[in-house]
Amino acid sequence: MREVAAEFRNPVMLYSIGKDSGVMLHLAMKAFYPSLPPFPLLHVDTTWKFKEMIQFRDETAKRLGWKLHVHINEDGVKRGINPFDSGSSLHTQVMKTEGLKQALDQFGFDAAFGGARRDEEKSRAKERVFSFRNQNHAWDPKNQRPELWRLYNTRVRPGESIRVFPISNWTELDVWQYIMMEDIPIVPLYYAKKRPVVERDGTLIMVDDERMKLRPDEKVEERLVRFRTLGCYPLTGAFESPADTLEAIVSEMLTARTSERQGRLIDSDESASMEKKKREGYF
Amino acid sequence: MNAPPGSLAAYLAEQEKKTLLRFLTCGSVDDGKSTLIGRLLYDSKLLFEDHLAALKKDSKKHGTAGADIDFALLVDGLEAEREQGITIDVAYRFFATDKRKFIVADTPGHEQYTRNMATGASNSELAIILIDARKGVLVQTRRHAYIASLLGIRHVVLAVNKIDLVDYSQEVFDAIVADFTHFAEKLNFQTMVPIPISARFGDNVIDNSPKMPWYKGKPLLAHLETVDVESGLAEKPFRFPVQWVNRPNLDFRGFSGTIASGRIKKGEPVVVGKSGRQSKVARIVTMDGDYDEAFPGEAVTITLDDEIDISRGDLLAPPSHRPEVSDQFAAHVLWMAEDEMLPGRQYLLKIGTTTVPASVTEVKHKIDVNTLDHSATKTLALNEVGYCNLSTAQPIAFDPYHENRDTGGFVLIDRFTNGTVACGMIDFGLRRATNVHWQALDVNKASRAEIKRQKPAVLWFTGLSGSGKSTIANIVERTLFAHGHHTYLLDGDNVRHGLNRDLGFTDADRVENIRRVAEASKLFVDAGLIVLVSFISPFRSERRMARDMLQSGEFIEIFVDTPIELCMERDPKGLYEKARAGEIKNFTGIDSPYESPESAEIVLQTARLSAEELAGQVVAELKLKGLIP
């Protein structure tokens, strides 16, 4: 991270509010201590995040005294893009991918930190710590720079940018252990609680606000659930679990046999879908 | 992954203590690398059910293992590769057992991807070299072993795979091992452990195989769990590349970075590698409180007792074990770009946290990675390894690569494409400057400039012959002198009568001409002077070279912008006329190009203003930049 701060003109840290970015923020605080990290935070708000996430986001920025930019793709809002009618992939494409590009262009950020990990799914295993993007923010898996030792080639031409994944070598378990060890605050949604959910296409969706329209055969139930990953609420599956402490979460995690992205609906279409998204500039 | 929840704390404590082994798998296409990695992941139960379901689905669609699960599909991530059925990049995989955590670099066996293997090897402590039992030691096997050795891997496992296809034969295995051992004698491995395996059926991977009672060694995983690759980093001399100067406020000035090797305690003396300046460690600061001692791999912020000049790129070391400091050294270079290496061309060299302009001055020989034979060459092509001399624009602090990977490994970056074009391993410094450390002189540039009440700089006037460079430079110098400033003027024509008398006007001589002038100006700047250089200096790259020799802010490029028609009309020395008549060859603007500056600090349009007015502009600009009061 210090490497980026020293070599780039205008870096930014993408804050997705999830546990991985929580860890990333914490690492940044440590890396620059006693200074504050010399770059701002950016959250690309799809307007469909859980309310608790937004609240947590604002509290976090305030607690750390860290500058936070929030960007919403207004054009997408005007076009009425939403995860229910537009479908999950269009929604993600417009509100998240396009939104991110807009924000990066608008502020002229030339380096962006993200909390992706190599163990999340297959194509991420080939990502570098420094991932190079062309002027259209697209990732070209064939044109990535070799990374030897701890030497990162950070040179870019005007308009080009770099994505940096400081925790790319961590596993999900590492993340939880670190959160426990360092006592890092996380969004309450990760803890089990009685929440209003409906079962839709085999997944439990939490009814976070009145925009969620129920189908005729659906009914809202209070169930003891929690989340393993967080995104837009209509696209994030909850699962039933009694784990309401960090210890319980980690124990559950240790015995779990499904990978965390299963709860994220954008993945299950095609196994290579993430790679396509990335070429288009999804983080 | 089968922790009884009750003992969570104990389990986590256990996790904490686990060591990490980073290893690399190499083999030719279809030797079974991906299958082996897939099996390790599968058998260490790190696969989640949904991954597994996807895998079963994929196995039917693309798999080569019939109805069985094709483990290889687990690790071939990118779509395009999957279509081609080959692995084309470095992929990192993670798994853990009760004893250790592992990061596997999966690198391809394809001819042209030597560079990817080097990338994987640079961060690994151990290499598994796969051999297809039916094929034995191939050319590629030798290459992989050589590259692993070149990049400093000291421990290898020779995995003789597909042993099922040779009837679990001990003779075949022994013959392959003998063959490889013979070759590996020339390399620098500390341990070499041969294991007969079948990745597909799992023999000797996790458990000893009942089919090979003759094999008495450990199965592969058990070996990986227990092999001692301790590199002794903590016992090596302290090395701390300064990454970032930490200045939250005026009262705190610390140096942040990650300890590359050795340890450091509060109160211990340190020197700055390059300048030789010395101080003591005052504090070792972290967000979790101050440390008394810090170890390799720890990211800390160090503060010192004295206010000495340190910036990003400096290397802190103990006075008793200083790094080498030199601007010339010998190194193995592995070329990683399509465009071949050109001796003399300027690249950027990044080592530790320093980036400096550098060039390869000579390729001593090239090494055939398959046979280890040496041959003479002038250049290096993609995937070729050469033993080269390099020269850097400023001295750098380093250690030989075999002593320290972090302070002895570097990459070369192309200045125009910004691509990483090579990696290199330093062997030794050529100037033998180790024992004659740069004396940190007490009278230095800053103090010399101070006494003259000015900031030293080079005013580099460039432009066509007859554009007015010398006239304007003369007036500027007179003005500065009149204000009590200390100056020196280097004029093209005058220098050519002395220092550069031996040079002509070919492109090569023009380059050397500028190099000498730049070096001379640098000395004058060091003496604290404001140097005025009035040279046509037609090529961008040479002006850039001059700029790079100086510190930022010291080089002020002044483009005397006069249209060629006007220069010809003025023709004060009658040169254009002669050039046009063909009496002078290689005349700038006639039959030799002039490359206009793209971002000169000052541009003077001579068509409309007088020389006095233009000189006035220059002086005003110097005040604005704070060079003169």
Ligand SMILES: Nc1nc2c(ncn2[C@@H]2O[C@H](COP(=O)(O)OP(=O)(O)O)[C@@H](O)[C@H]2O)c(=O)[nH]1
């Ligand atoms: N019989 C047998 N086949 C194997 C073994 N290991 C790998 N294979 C097969 O060899 C082929 C190539 O394996 P793969 O792992 O893709 O090779 P890679 O190119 O080195 O990654 C596949 O069809 C595997 O099923 C083995 O130990 N025995």
